[in-house]
Amino acid sequence: MALTRYESGLEKLTEIDGDAGQRVIDSLQSVCPDLARYTIEFPFGDIYQRPGLDLKSREIGTVAALTALGNCAPQLAVHINGALNVGCTAEEVIEVILQMAVYAGFPAALNGMFVAKEVFLSRGLIQDPAAE
Amino acid sequence: MALTRYESGLEKLTEIDGDAGQRVIDSLQSVCPDLARYTIEFPFGDIYQRPGLDLKSREIGTVAALTALGNCAPQLAVHINGALNVGCTAEEVIEVILQMAVYAGFPAALNGMFVAKEVFLSRGLIQDPAAE
Amino acid sequence: MALTRYESGLEKLTEIDGDAGQRVIDSLQSVCPDLARYTIEFPFGDIYQRPGLDLKSREIGTVAALTALGNCAPQLAVHINGALNVGCTAEEVIEVILQMAVYAGFPAALNGMFVAKEVFLSRGLIQDPAAE
Amino acid sequence: MALTRYESGLEKLTEIDGDAGQRVIDSLQSVCPDLARYTIEFPFGDIYQRPGLDLKSREIGTVAALTALGNCAPQLAVHINGALNVGCTAEEVIEVILQMAVYAGFPAALNGMFVAKEVFLSRGLIQDPAAE
Amino acid sequence: MALTRYESGLEKLTEIDGDAGQRVIDSLQSVCPDLARYTIEFPFGDIYQRPGLDLKSREIGTVAALTALGNCAPQLAVHINGALNVGCTAEEVIEVILQMAVYAGFPAALNGMFVAKEVFLSRGLIQDPAAE
């Protein structure tokens, strides 16, 4: 039996970012559970399901866009994790954020890079020099 | 002898978008030739030269960002051409623009898709139904 | 039998802006018909279907947001028409655009007002003084 | 005797958000009291005084725009409170923020909804599940 | 007798950009004359009247901001003219637009520079090479 958009979306979101799906559901539970549902159904149940662009490239595009937009730090952190989870290297993530200096300016690239630094620290990919 | 940043930048820009480099040089000649020089030196002489992210992925990221920012139609057209020139399929370009509906909203995705439509028409990749 | 999201979305879009649905379908036919489908399904099949906010208020919110974002003139024109079609007066549309001077600055408000002027002219709500 | 723009603006701002006017005056006292004065005079002494759009609809438009712009969380919190104070229901506020997923993307809608959650918690309209 | 905000605003706008004041009044006459009035009263009757920052520096700031925002080409053209009228050199205007490549990215700087090129051509400050 075919999965619903919600079911396949939650599966895809879990593939991309482990427990991020459950966290978004929990965080919206008391205020607007339907926004959690739509977030799972449309982005992950419709768009990320599509053939024609591999998941690694989708995450490259998302990290680029969220860095350039510059006001979505929480979502950028989710998708930096997602990019790493679907096979991007830390170097590839760094490169796409760095490249945004060209298209959205240095502040956007710097702020995006600081989000990446937090994610990399949390995954033990880099060391916090201040902690040494 | 090593190429200057300008020389390797112009070479890279030519690889990505044929005569776009010369067009940007010409269009800025009378007002600010140095902006043409910097556009060649920093984005294409520094950033796009870097290893660590292949050129196809760089263009995916750029098309994503320019679609999301939403006020850079001329540059988006250049980079849709660039994406196709470095090996992206039209389908991959369409997918990354479509995906921006999630991160920057439907108007940004629609306006980006209309830029892609013009580029695809100019390359004969699609037919203009109105012309039939 | 229950309507699909697409069917109820197209119905709602037709209620809001007459033939805009068919125009968006046509304009995307050759490049990405699925973007037309999603545009009908998610915004108009999911969101605008919801109780809890009347259609007039939804259009007030959309005109406000598109004026403030400032890079979606075609979509703003569609929704100024939509606002008028679902019962907003021209004065209400003018007021919400004017108010955006406060939140997004005078250029955004001015550019939004010029879009409204075109829509009002096309509907015969105002006269073009230059045509007199 | 007619009220000055400042007096009627402060009255309107007090009507919309209780002590927000005094808080903005206080917070700017040491750095730029004139910005507080202009904030009271132009938005609240000129724009929100105008007939032609009821106060509920004005707040719907403002909540929509601030959610879409995405970098004005403090002002969004003020106007979510304002919307509730002038007669919008929590459901209406939720709906207009949710709708911004369509026009400004899911990150903008999510971040706006988290601001609403804080405001609703502070007013006791919802319960913090983590506190249970 | 003291000038009203409108009168001193119109005087200042005329000082900055000759007939731009009358053009904005005319263009809004049929749709929202009050937006023209507010545009004259608040920006030019309040802000540009203030001591503490000379008019040249005000125009430098405005050209920078409008270039960075990137979706206000008509207003940018007005203020490039304004900058030149209050004593900025073409070179200073070019430098501030160029500098925006750093803060808002190369597309914003390029698009701003093309607006400057049109203004400079219209004032005979540069020659159109294509016309030679």
Place this chain on the structure above:
Amino acid sequence: MALTRYESGLEKLTEIDGDAGQRVIDSLQSVCPDLARYTIEFPFGDIYQRPGLDLKSREIGTVAALTALGNCAPQLAVHINGALNVGCTAEEVIEVILQMAVYAGFPAALNGMFVAKEVFLSRGLIQDPAAE
């Protein structure tokens, strides 16, 4: 012997904001030292080196743009300090931020002014009334 772009950039950045250069180098050391290098080379080694616009005017333009963009608070703080270091008065900084209410709306101006307040407090230019 001529300085490299990096050397003259670091010198310029040190002139503008004392130890900001070293802080950006340190903060990026573990994640992307090349972004620190480019930030020094292009903005400060190329752009801020140019004649044609004095350093005070450059900082006026940068404070204006970062206030208007609205999502670069850390960089805005750096450049408010920079503006003061190269000869702008606190009043001039306040005026240019205030002026952004016109071009980017009151929330952008308010949020920019609160960044200025923090910088002024840290330099002892104003007193924190809450500390009295």
